Amino acid sequence: MPGVRYFAQYRAGLGELVIDCLRHDLSGVKVVGSDDSSVLFDSRSEQSKVGSLGYLKNAFAVLATVPRSTPQRAAERVADQVLSTPMLRGQRRVTSFRTMVSVDGKLVGLPRPAKAKLESAIGRATGARLSTRGGGAEYWLVGRRDLQSMLFCQRLTSGVKNGAAGSLGADLASLLVTASDPRPDDVFLDPFAGSGAIVLARMSLPYDRVIFSDLAGQPVPTEIRRGRRVSVLAEDALELPSVRTGSVTSVVTDPPWGEYDELGTDFATFAAQMMTGMDRVLDPRRGRLVLLLSRRAAYVTERLWQPANLKLRQSHQLLVNGHPATAQIGGRPGSGS
Numbered sequence: 001m002p003g004v005r006y007f008a009q010y011r012a013g014l015g016e017l018v019i020d021c022l023r024h025d026l027s028g029v030k031v032v033g034s035d036d037s038s039v040l041f042d043s044r045s046e047q048s049k050v051g052s053l054g055y056l057k058n059a060f061a062v063l064a065t066v067p068r069s070t071p072q073r074a075a076e077r078v079a080d081q082v083l084s085t086p087m088l089r090g091q092r093r094v095t096s097f098r099t100m101v102s103v104d105g106k107l108v109g110l111p112r113p114a115k116a117k118l119e120s121a122i123g124r125a126t127g128a129r130l131s132t133r134g135g136g137a138e139y140w141l142v143g144r145r146d147l148q149s150m151l152f153c154q155r156l157t158s159g160v161k162n163g164a165a166g167s168l169g170a171d172l173a174s175l176l177v178t179a180s181d182p183r184p185d186d187v188f189l190d191p192f193a194g195s196g197a198i199v200l201a202r203m204s205l206p207y208d209r210v211i212f213s214d215l216a217g218q219p220v221p222t223e224i225r226r227g228r229r230v231s232v233l234a235e236d237a238l239e240l241p242s243v244r245t246g247s248v249t250s251v252v253t254d255p256p257w258g259e260y261d262e263l264g265t266d267f268a269t270f271a272a273q274m275m276t277g278m279d280r281v282l283d284p285r286r287g288r289l290v291l292l293l294s295r296r297a298a299y300v301t302e303r304l305w306q307p308a309n310l311k312l313r314q315s316h317q318l319l320v321n322g323h324p325a326t327a328q329i330g331g332r333p334g335s336g337s
């Protein structure tokens with residue numbers, strides 16, 4: 001199957017991890033260009049697969065490109081191409097549609113004649129009717145500062161869900177889980193589970209067992225409490241007395257970002273105990289670990305992987321709600337991730 005060109009938008013600051021996860025989830029990914037919150041890439045994967053990736057704010061299949069100009073001029077050019085080329089021929093199942101224009105991440109309006117010309121061309125090419133309320137296909141004209149061309153695209157996603165206040169966000173949780181190379185026979189643990197965003201992201205994929213643990217004892221989401229083969233614990237992550245030695249194949253977690261003073265210890269001591277605990281619970285052959293840390297904390301933990309018999313394979317620099325952060329990804333030396 002020849003590749004399709006895709007355009008995807010994500011939360012600013014997550015680019016390194018997003019591109020890594022696209023390579024993990026899709027086949028034959030070739031990045032054409034990227035900026036802090038979007039990527040243009042080719043892939044052999046189906047559009048439905050790209051549209052189902054939970055960490056993208058928006059994903060689009062690129063149908064055509066036109067030289068960068070005013071949105072009005074670009075819309076007129078696209079309308080001409082829609083009528084003179086077969087680009088919308090495969091879209092016969094579309095029954096209704098609407099159009100959107102986005103320039104540098106902001107929705108903008110089109111002058112009425114240009115909008116009417118574009119919509120009439122799409123209507124003729126697809127046989128679909130215009131429905132401004134949405135619910136049908138969405139055709140977007142997208143301009144970005146870093147792109148020489150404007151893209152005419154079909155939208156594949158309806159956007160990521162927001163996480164609970166103070167939680168990571170479903171997109172970042174899903175990225176971290178993907179980075180752990182999830183497998184159906186995983187026994188998964190998040191020892192600092194908080195609101196459960198990472199656990200929920202892991203539960204959306206096949207697993208053998210999932211363990212949620214957090215010392216704070218805040219309410220645990222119903223989907224987790226009622227989940228099949230899910231244990232809910234409220235144990236100290238530095239001890240985890242109910243978790244058997246070597247029984248966990250995958251840990252993805254977001255340890256506390258700055259409450260060490262309240263814990264009555266410094267971060268270096270806390271981190272060393274945490275990594276000793278990870279060494280104990282992780283499967284000695286297959287164990288994998290993904291940590292999300294503040295950038296400062298990451299400088300401390302990067303030296304603690306090897307003493308814990310773990311290999312740090314990748315570090316991605318991120319911005320999480322404006323704060324510099326690092327995702328550290330690795331596992332047992334033979335675990336392959």
Ligand SMILES: C[S@@+](CC[C@H](N)C(=O)[O-])C[C@H]1O[C@@H](n2cnc3c(N)ncnc32)[C@H](O)[C@@H]1O
Binds near residue numbers: 196214235
């Ligand atoms: C940065 S938050 C995790 C947020 C979580 N990823 C989410 O999306 O809600 C860190 C969590 O670690 C918990 N915590 C702090 N020290 C702990 C310890 N020693 N053992 C277990 N949990 C601890 C806190 O209660 C807090 O919920």
